[in-house]
Amino acid sequence: MHILSKSTYIKGMQCPKALYMQKKHPYLRDRLSIEQRAIFRRGTDVGILAHDCYPGGLDMSPASASQFPKKAAETMENMNNPSVNVMYEAVFQYNDTLIMLDMLVRDGDRWTAIEVKSSMALSETYYNDAALQYYVLHGCRVPLSDFKLMYLNGDYCKNGPIDVDKLFRSESVLEYVKLREPFVESNVERLKGVVALPHAPAIPIGTQCHNPYTCDFIGHCWKKVPQNSFLHMTALNDKVLFEQYHNGIDTNAKMLERVPDNSVETYQIEALESNTYYIDYKIFFNVLPKIKLESSAFLNLLLYRPAIPETDGMKPYQEMILAFALKGAHEAEGQSVWHCFDDHGKWKEAIPLLIEKIAKYEKIVCFTPQNTTSTLLRHEIIHNQSVADKVFNLFEALEAAHFYHARIKNGFTLQHVTQAVFPEMELFEHSRILMNALGGDFPDTELAIHDLCTENETVERIFRHFCK
Ligand code: SF4
Structure with a gap:
């Protein structure tokens, strides 16, 4: 059985104690947030689509961890089988380190290794992942003609069925990963030593707990x-x-x-x-425009940025308006809702509706880390900066006024601001909306709409609290 994998190697590079805990005490891990699960899911979808660049390959994914040795042996057999030209998730193990390679493509008497990334640019983390994979492939004596990182082409515009050859870009990293091999080798040995320790290494909490990723063992290590x-x-x-x-x-x-x-x-x-909580009211009231509540509306936009463009004319991660809720005196029953959960192709129908609704109000109040004015301008819902002044983003005002509560350390979110201002309030499960926005499993439409409206009501409640 292997000792390290790509994920445990990365964990160990961040903090050896996190690696040890993962291997010896995985039950002490924090629960994966709904946002993290959605991000993993998005990476998988892009990886599967990338297979179409090299179709007809053999899928070597093991059904369970116990199959890794069998799949590693089969991968080696397939490499010697001239009728196998492409393998997906090919399994290799060397020096107790196991990797699964997104794609392995025959290139004459050698092979091209390909790793797929669901982003539109490559980062150092991706190069380091590739370096570990190259180390294992080289150790397994796989003759490589190239090692490529494949990622999404931000300039690709969908026109008809997805053209995978244009959707993806690739970059050769072979020279880089060869140079990194001694570094990877020394770290593999070091981390294997960590796993063999009788006790967890005595590493105090530090900057590594949140950098580059939020560690899974914060609940355990930070309990004191x-x-x-x-x-x-x-x-x-x-x-x-x-x-x-x-x-x-x-x-x-x-x-x-x-x-x-x-x-x-x-x-x-x-x-x-x-x-x-702390807030600098002087700054807050300086940025707070004159707002008459009877002529104002609260707007909650649900934006969606699918990695893979869904409709013609769209690019990877291009923003769509998936739903909105608008709460104001001119709305029937106080709040109107529009959505296209059932058919994303209709997203542009939101634009004329929003233009019509927003025109009835003097001020539009929202709470979002995104620049709502830019979003509204981008979609031509409002047409110039003077009209844009009618948008008041409570998020930006609170941030400018140094709003702070212990929970804000975990993110300046509506949920954390609400917990800070109304600690007694029962929180709504707004992560169901997040699942949508991040491209995870689709929630029940009724629940999503309920969350959208509840968020809007919460924004109004916080707004009233600070403006009273
Ligand atoms: S919480 Fe911090 S100290 Fe503990 S394992 Fe994670 S990174 Fe290491």
Whole structure:
């Protein structure tokens, strides 16, 4: 059986303790968030579509982990079978390290290795993944003519059936991965040593806990860190916070002595101590326009950016309006909803509807990390910046006013702001909407609409709270 895989190698490179815990105590992992599950799912869909670039291959995916040795042996047999020209998820194992390669394509008497990425650009992480795969392939003596990373072409515009040869771009990384081989080899040996340890390595919490990925063992490793610790501050970055922490500054009182008086840092620590939120009202009221609630509406847009374009004229990750909810005095029953969950091809029908509805109000209030004005301008729902001034984004105003609560460390989201302002409020399950937006499984339409409207009502409640 193997000791390392691509995912455990990456985990070990981030933190050896995370690797050890994954191998020896996986039951201590935090639950995967719904957003993370959706991202994994999106990568799988793009990978399967990429198979069409090299059709007719043998799928070597094992049905379960126990099949890895069998599939690795079959992969080797297929390489010697001249009738096999393409394999998907070919399994290789070398030096106790197992990989599954997205595609392996015969090229004369050699092979081209291909890894598929669901993004529109390549990052260092992808090059490092490829370096590990090359290390194993080389160790298995696979004669390679090339190693390519395949990714989505942001310029591709769908016109009829998807043309996979144009949808994907590829880049040869063979020279790079060859150069990285000694580095990978030394790390494979180091990480194998970690897994063989009798106990988890004594690694204190640090910047590695959130970088480059949020670790799965935060719930376990951070359990002694109080919920209101200064480590949850956002006014200082993790590097600065952990420098203090590792130098014995382990309480809010000690940290308060290190930060300037009357600074955002001080106010954040005080908010943590009193378990409340902080906001600079002076800034907030400066950015708050004059709003008459009777002539304003609350708008919640559900935008969707499918990796693979769904309708003609669209590019990868191009934004569609999948649904909206508008709450205002001119709407029947106070709130109107439009959606095209059942047929995404109808998304452009939202535009004239929104133009008509928005025209009835003096101000449109929303809460979104996206720039709603840009979205509305992009889709020509509003036509110039002066009309754009009618949009008030509560998210931007709160951020500008340094709104802070311990939960904000986990993201400046509507859910976290709500928990900060109304700790007694029962939270709605808005992640069902997120599943949509991230391209995961489609939720029940009624539930999605319910969530969309509930979000809108929550925005109104927060808005009223701050503007009273
Ligand atoms: S939470 Fe931090 S210290 Fe613990 S395993 Fe993860 S990265 Fe390592």
